[in-house]
Amino acid sequence: MGKYEYLALLGACVLITLPLEFVFRARVWRRPRRALRALVPVVVVFGIWDVIAIALGHWEFNPRFVTGVTLPPGLPIEELAFFLVIPLCGLLTYEAIKTLMRWFRGT
Amino acid sequence: MPAYPVFSVLAALAVIALELLWLRTGIFRRSAYWIAMVVVFAFMIPVDGWMSKVPDPIVIYDPSVLSGLRFPIDIPTEEFVYAFAMVTLALVLWERAGPRGESSRPRVRA
Secondary structure, eight states, X not given: OGGGHHHHHHHHHHHHHHHHHHTSOOOSTTOHHHHHHHHHHHHHHHHHHHHHXXXXXXXXXXXXXXXXXXXXXXXXXHHHHHHHHHHHHHHHHHHHHHHHXXXXXXX | OOHHHHHHHHXXXXXXXXXXXXXOOOXXXXXXXXXXXXXXXXXXXXXXXXXXXXXXOSEEEOGGGSOSOBOSTTOBTTHHHHXXXXXXXXXXXXXXHSOTTTSSSOOOOO
């Protein structure tokens, strides 16, 4: 995997949580506008934090596992993907659990 | 004080304040939220464990910004606070963006 390892890990997170959308009727992917209203502020806030922390040298990315492609303010594309994928997994988990709880209640 | 745990705690407190003082979706009173957080943390262990595995991590931290606690595996423990802030922010905004009345019990006005 090499330089795509970080992206592949995030891709695996997307694939593993995808069944929640259908089996447990999470309906997050099918409500994209609502999802974006939840995700865009996360990308902005955590993206700014990330750019500053990287500039200050608080953390960096192993060049063996990232593409090296960076968006203008200094945000690696993998980090942009991270700030979308991980909260998305959280939304899918939350909605799936709501469905499960409705099933257990029999409603 | 090391920067990463300090800012993670501040981010978590800011998200809690956002919910309790402003958006008031009532998500902290929902058991689905707390169960979801447990599930997210459980899945975080293999994913973040892979990202922070010593000696071949994807993310390399300056040791001086970390608390020094690494548990479980090689995960800097403050990552769980960071993850709480990030995922809770998304869930609160998701509830807020939903149709009114569906997101939680009716809000009680003081």
